[in-house]
Amino acid sequence: MAEYxxxxxxxxxxYPADFVRFTLGRADVEIRAILDPEIPRVETRLTxxxxxxxxxxxxxxxxxxxxxxxxxxxxxxxxxxSYIIRLIEYxxxxxxxxxxxxxxxxxxxxxxxxxxxxxxxxxxVRYKVIRLxxxxxxxxxxxxxxxLLPFAPLMKRPAGMxxxxxxxxxxxxxxxxxxxxxxxxNFLGGLAVLSGLAYDPNTITSxxxxxxxMDAIMRESSFAQYLKELGVKQGIEQGxxxxxxxxxxxxxxxxxxxxxxxxIAVIDDLQRLKQLLHAAVQVNNLAAFQRVxxxxx
Numbered sequence: 001m002a003e004y005x006x007x008x009x010x011x012x013x014x015y016p017a018d019f020v021r022f023t024l025g026r027a028d029v030e031i032r033a034i035l036d037p038e039i040p041r042v043e044t045r046l047t048x049x050x051x052x053x054x055x056x057x058x059x060x061x062x063x064x065x066x067x068x069x070x071x072x073x074x075x076x077x078x079x080x081x082s083y084i085i086r087l088i089e090y091x092x093x094x095x096x097x098x099x100x101x102x103x104x105x106x107x108x109x110x111x112x113x114x115x116x117x118x119x120x121x122x123x124x125v126r127y128k129v130i131r132l133x134x135x136x137x138x139x140x141x142x143x144x145x146x147x148l149l150p151f152a153p154l155m156k157r158p159a160g161m162x163x164x165x166x167x168x169x170x171x172x173x174x175x176x177x178x179x180x181x182x183x184x185x186n187f188l189g190g191l192a193v194l195s196g197l198a199y200d201p202n203t204i205t206s207x208x209x210x211x212x213x214m215d216a217i218m219r220e221s222s223f224a225q226y227l228k229e230l231g232v233k234q235g236i237e238q239g240x241x242x243x244x245x246x247x248x249x250x251x252x253x254x255x256x257x258x259x260x261x262x263x264i265a266v267i268d269d270l271q272r273l274k275q276l277l278h279a280a281v282q283v284n285n286l287a288a289f290q291r292v293x294x295x296x297x
Contacts, residue, residue, distance in 0.1 A: 004102060004197065005048065007150070007190040007223060008066040012049045015147020020053055020062050022148055023098045023130065030054040035061070047083055052093075061087055063097040068197060069106050069269075076107075081114035081125040097127040102154055103197045104133040105266045133198075137166070141173045149174045150191035154198050167199060168207050175213060182220045188213055189221030240273040241265060247280035248289065263293060 012019045016031050032052040049064040063083060071079055080097060087095045101107030107129060116123035137155030140148045149170065157166035174191050177184065188208070195204050208214045217223075241264050248260065267273055279292040 003193055003223075004068050005066055007193055008100075008102070009048055010186075011147055011150060011190060012051075012064060015145075016051050018145035018147035019049070019064065020051055022145060023062065023064060023100075023128065024055070024096065026055070028055065032059065047087075050087070058094070060094045060096055061091055063087060063095055065097075065099045066102060067099055067106055068102050070109070076110050077114035077125075080127045081123075084125055084127065098130055099127060100130045100132065102132055102151070102194065103266065104154070107131050137170070141170060146174075146177045149177065150187060150194050153191065153195040163199065164203060164207065167195060167203070168211070170195075171207060171211055171213070175211065181216070185216050185220035186222055189217045189223035192217065193223055237268055237270065237273060240270070240277055241267070244273070244277050244280045247277065248286070251281070252286050260290070260293065 013034055016034055017029070020029050020031065021027050030053060032054055035050040035052055037047045037050050047063055048066050049062075051062045051064075053060060053062050065080070065083070067076070070076065076099060080099060084095050084097050087093075087097075099107070099110065099112075101110070108131070110129050112127050112129040114123070114125040132151055132154040133156060135155045137152045138158050140152045140155060152170040152173070153167050157163065161169075171188070171191065174188055175184070177187065179187060192204055192208060205214065208217065244264055245258075245261055249258075264273075264276065267276070276289075276293065279289055283289045283292065
């Protein structure tokens with residue numbers, strides 16, 4: 001989705017060292033250059049981020065892709081294998097490749113491996129999978145990698161802390177970073193938009209307003225329009241999601257229909273939601289609806 005990609009790419013280009021050290025799990029790296037993400041070969045391909053770094057006495061490329069959902073058109077392993085081979089061919093350097101899944105339910109089946117299983121012609125391409133909801137967010141909040149703070153609300157919160165308390169802590173820590181006013185507004189605006197992948201927009205805006213930050217974000221952040229559009233879009237999504245749940249509850253057993261609530265709640269593709277609503281009012285039983293839901297996954 002464009003808004004999340006835009007913000008993620010902006011942050012990784014602004015704070016490349018923070019992301020490289022995070023993805024590699026090491027501090028002993030030296031940033032050499034942020035490279036053009038276009039791979040000029042036969043068919044133009046764009047990576048999300050490509051950084052040349054010095055590590056262990058050699059230059060390597062650190063390649064990162066951001067994903068809000070599972071890759072639907074082309075499976076992620078095939079996409080990553082294509083990127084990796086093209087980068088090796090074009091730059092002639094080792095490639096350290098990563099995919100960062102932003103949404104809590106995304107990437108659960110991605111093993112970080114492309115495997116061609118032919119016994120005589122095996123092909124193996126590996127990459128690192130990072131699911132933000134599996135990362136300890138407190139380490140990021142208390143650490144020295146400010147470029148990662150806008151992603152912290154999507155990470156695992158401390159035990160015993162509510163999601164709203166965690167979001168508030170992330171916002172306060174981000175606001176405490178020493179930045180120029182306009183840059184801080186962008187920082188907080190990016191956090192607000194990214195948080196929409198896991199939080200109700202009303203919760204986000206309520207906390208930001210309570211912290212006295214909303215005016216500055218909406219006045220100075222280049223992501224202000226994204227915030228407005230996000231609120232409208234999520235309002236539409238939530239309306240369709242509720243209609244699907246109501247249709248299933250009315251037509252079938254409400255308790256049994258509720259088993260789909262969590263899966264429906266994380267779908268943010270409007271076209272997919274409309275298809276599911278169409279199915280909810282037409283299928284003959286819940287098993288048929290589940291087949292439609294599984295087919296869309």
